[in-house]
Amino acid sequence: MDQSGSSTSNLFSLQSHILAEESLHPGASGDFSWIISAISLAGKAIAHRVRRARLENALGDEGSTNVQGESQQRMDLIANDILMRCLGTRASIAVLASEEDEEPTILRRGNEGGKYCVLFDPLDGSSTLDTNGAVGTIFTILRNDHLIESAERTVCQPGRKQIAAGYILYGPSTAFVITTGSGVDLFELDPFIGSFILVKRGMRIPQAKRIYSVNEAYSASFPQGYQEYLKWAHANQYSSRYIGSLCADVHRILINGGVFLYPPTTSHPDGKLRLLYEANPMAMILEQAGGMSLSGSTPTLDVQPKKLHERVPLVLGSSDEVKAVMRHLT
Ligand code: AHM
Ligand code: MG
Numbered sequence: 256m257d258q259s260g261s262s263t264s265n266l267f268s269l270q271s272h273i274l275a276e277e278s279l280h281p282g283a284s285g286d287f288s289w290i291i292s293a294i295s296l297a298g299k300a301i302a303h304r305v306r307r308a309r310l311e312n313a314l315g316d317e318g319s320t321n322v323q324g325e326s327q328q329r330m331d332l333i334a335n336d337i338l339m340r341c342l343g344t345r346a347s348i349a350v351l352a353s354e355e356d357e358e359p360t361i362l363r364r365g366n367e368g369g370k371y372c373v374l375f376d377p378l379d380g381s382s383t384l385d386t387n388g389a390v391g392t393i394f395t396i397l398r399n400d401h402l403i404e405s406a407e408r409t410v411c412q413p414g415r416k417q418i419a420a421g422y423i424l425y426g427p428s429t430a431f432v433i434t435t436g437s438g439v440d441l442f443e444l445d446p447f448i449g450s451f452i453l454v455k456r457g458m459r460i461p462q463a464k465r466i467y468s469v470n471e472a473y474s475a476s477f478p479q480g481y482q483e484y485l486k487w488a489h490a491n492q493y494s495s496r497y498i499g500s501l502c503a504d505v506h507r508i509l510i511n512g513g514v515f516l517y518p519p520t521t522s523h524p525d526g527k528l529r530l531l532y533e534a535n536p537m538a539m540i541l542e543q544a545g546g547m548s549l550s551g552s553t554p555t556l557d558v559q560p561k562k563l564h565e566r567v568p569l570v571l572g573s574s575d576e577v578k579a580v581m582r583h584l585t
Contacts (some may be wrong), residue, residue, distance in 0.1 A: 380500025391502025464512030
């Protein structure tokens, strides 16, 4: 693999990549690569279940709602269970927190060890599954602080403190995008050998591209500045692309450029997307790829979370496109 991201005949797996990165840090224990291997195992298992969801009659509502009052899809719960089972066995994890669960799961307390906390949205965009849409698992890894008693307060760290973040996109192929704070790398699952293979190293988002991605049907309830931006974009020959599944929309933007917006609306006055499970991991990836992410006028990564399931407005993408939105908001 060369720096431009073009393929060579070399095969480099996600596992080897993480081990190679860890070897650059003298004294690294290998705990971190165990966590990534658990997430990668979960990703393969979820990809398999997503592919067979209709055959297994696993689509549709479970009939329950999560803590945010949203209906849970059967596949949300299946993906959540797979992640819990894969990550729950890793000795270096103190706390797991899932968008689907009201409370964080404490695996280890105080001096029982556990250097890390892992937070995830098990199956983002699951409402598009019925129509064979692309969905994804979003994850982030934080350092655990043994001195903080409450698990909720432990994981309420600003996004700047994330030590790794990524997503697994279950589309026509299964893509694994990860950053550990030194660039963004893309792996694709080779289903024949069962490994995520490095296909692009050091991804860079195009600086500008006249494409916005927003649920425009809600635009009448957006704050004035967002409406002004959309008028300006219409007058400037922008295109629109919106899948309604964050991983798929962000993946397109990471590769092709453009801007994603989820502003405050009447039904979601703070925005819809969750700071800890959705906004922060995507913001870290976008910033590491040379893009930007803002929540209001604050960089998303600098927002101090107040509670586990907090929501924030989100504008992220190519830096010039995010700045164009901001010019209308201030
Ligand atoms: P979910 O976590 O319940 O799947 O909700 C998050 C999803 C995102 O993937 C997507 O960006 C957004 O909700 C779409 O919302 P809307 O249907 O309001 O446009
Ligand atoms: Mg989600």
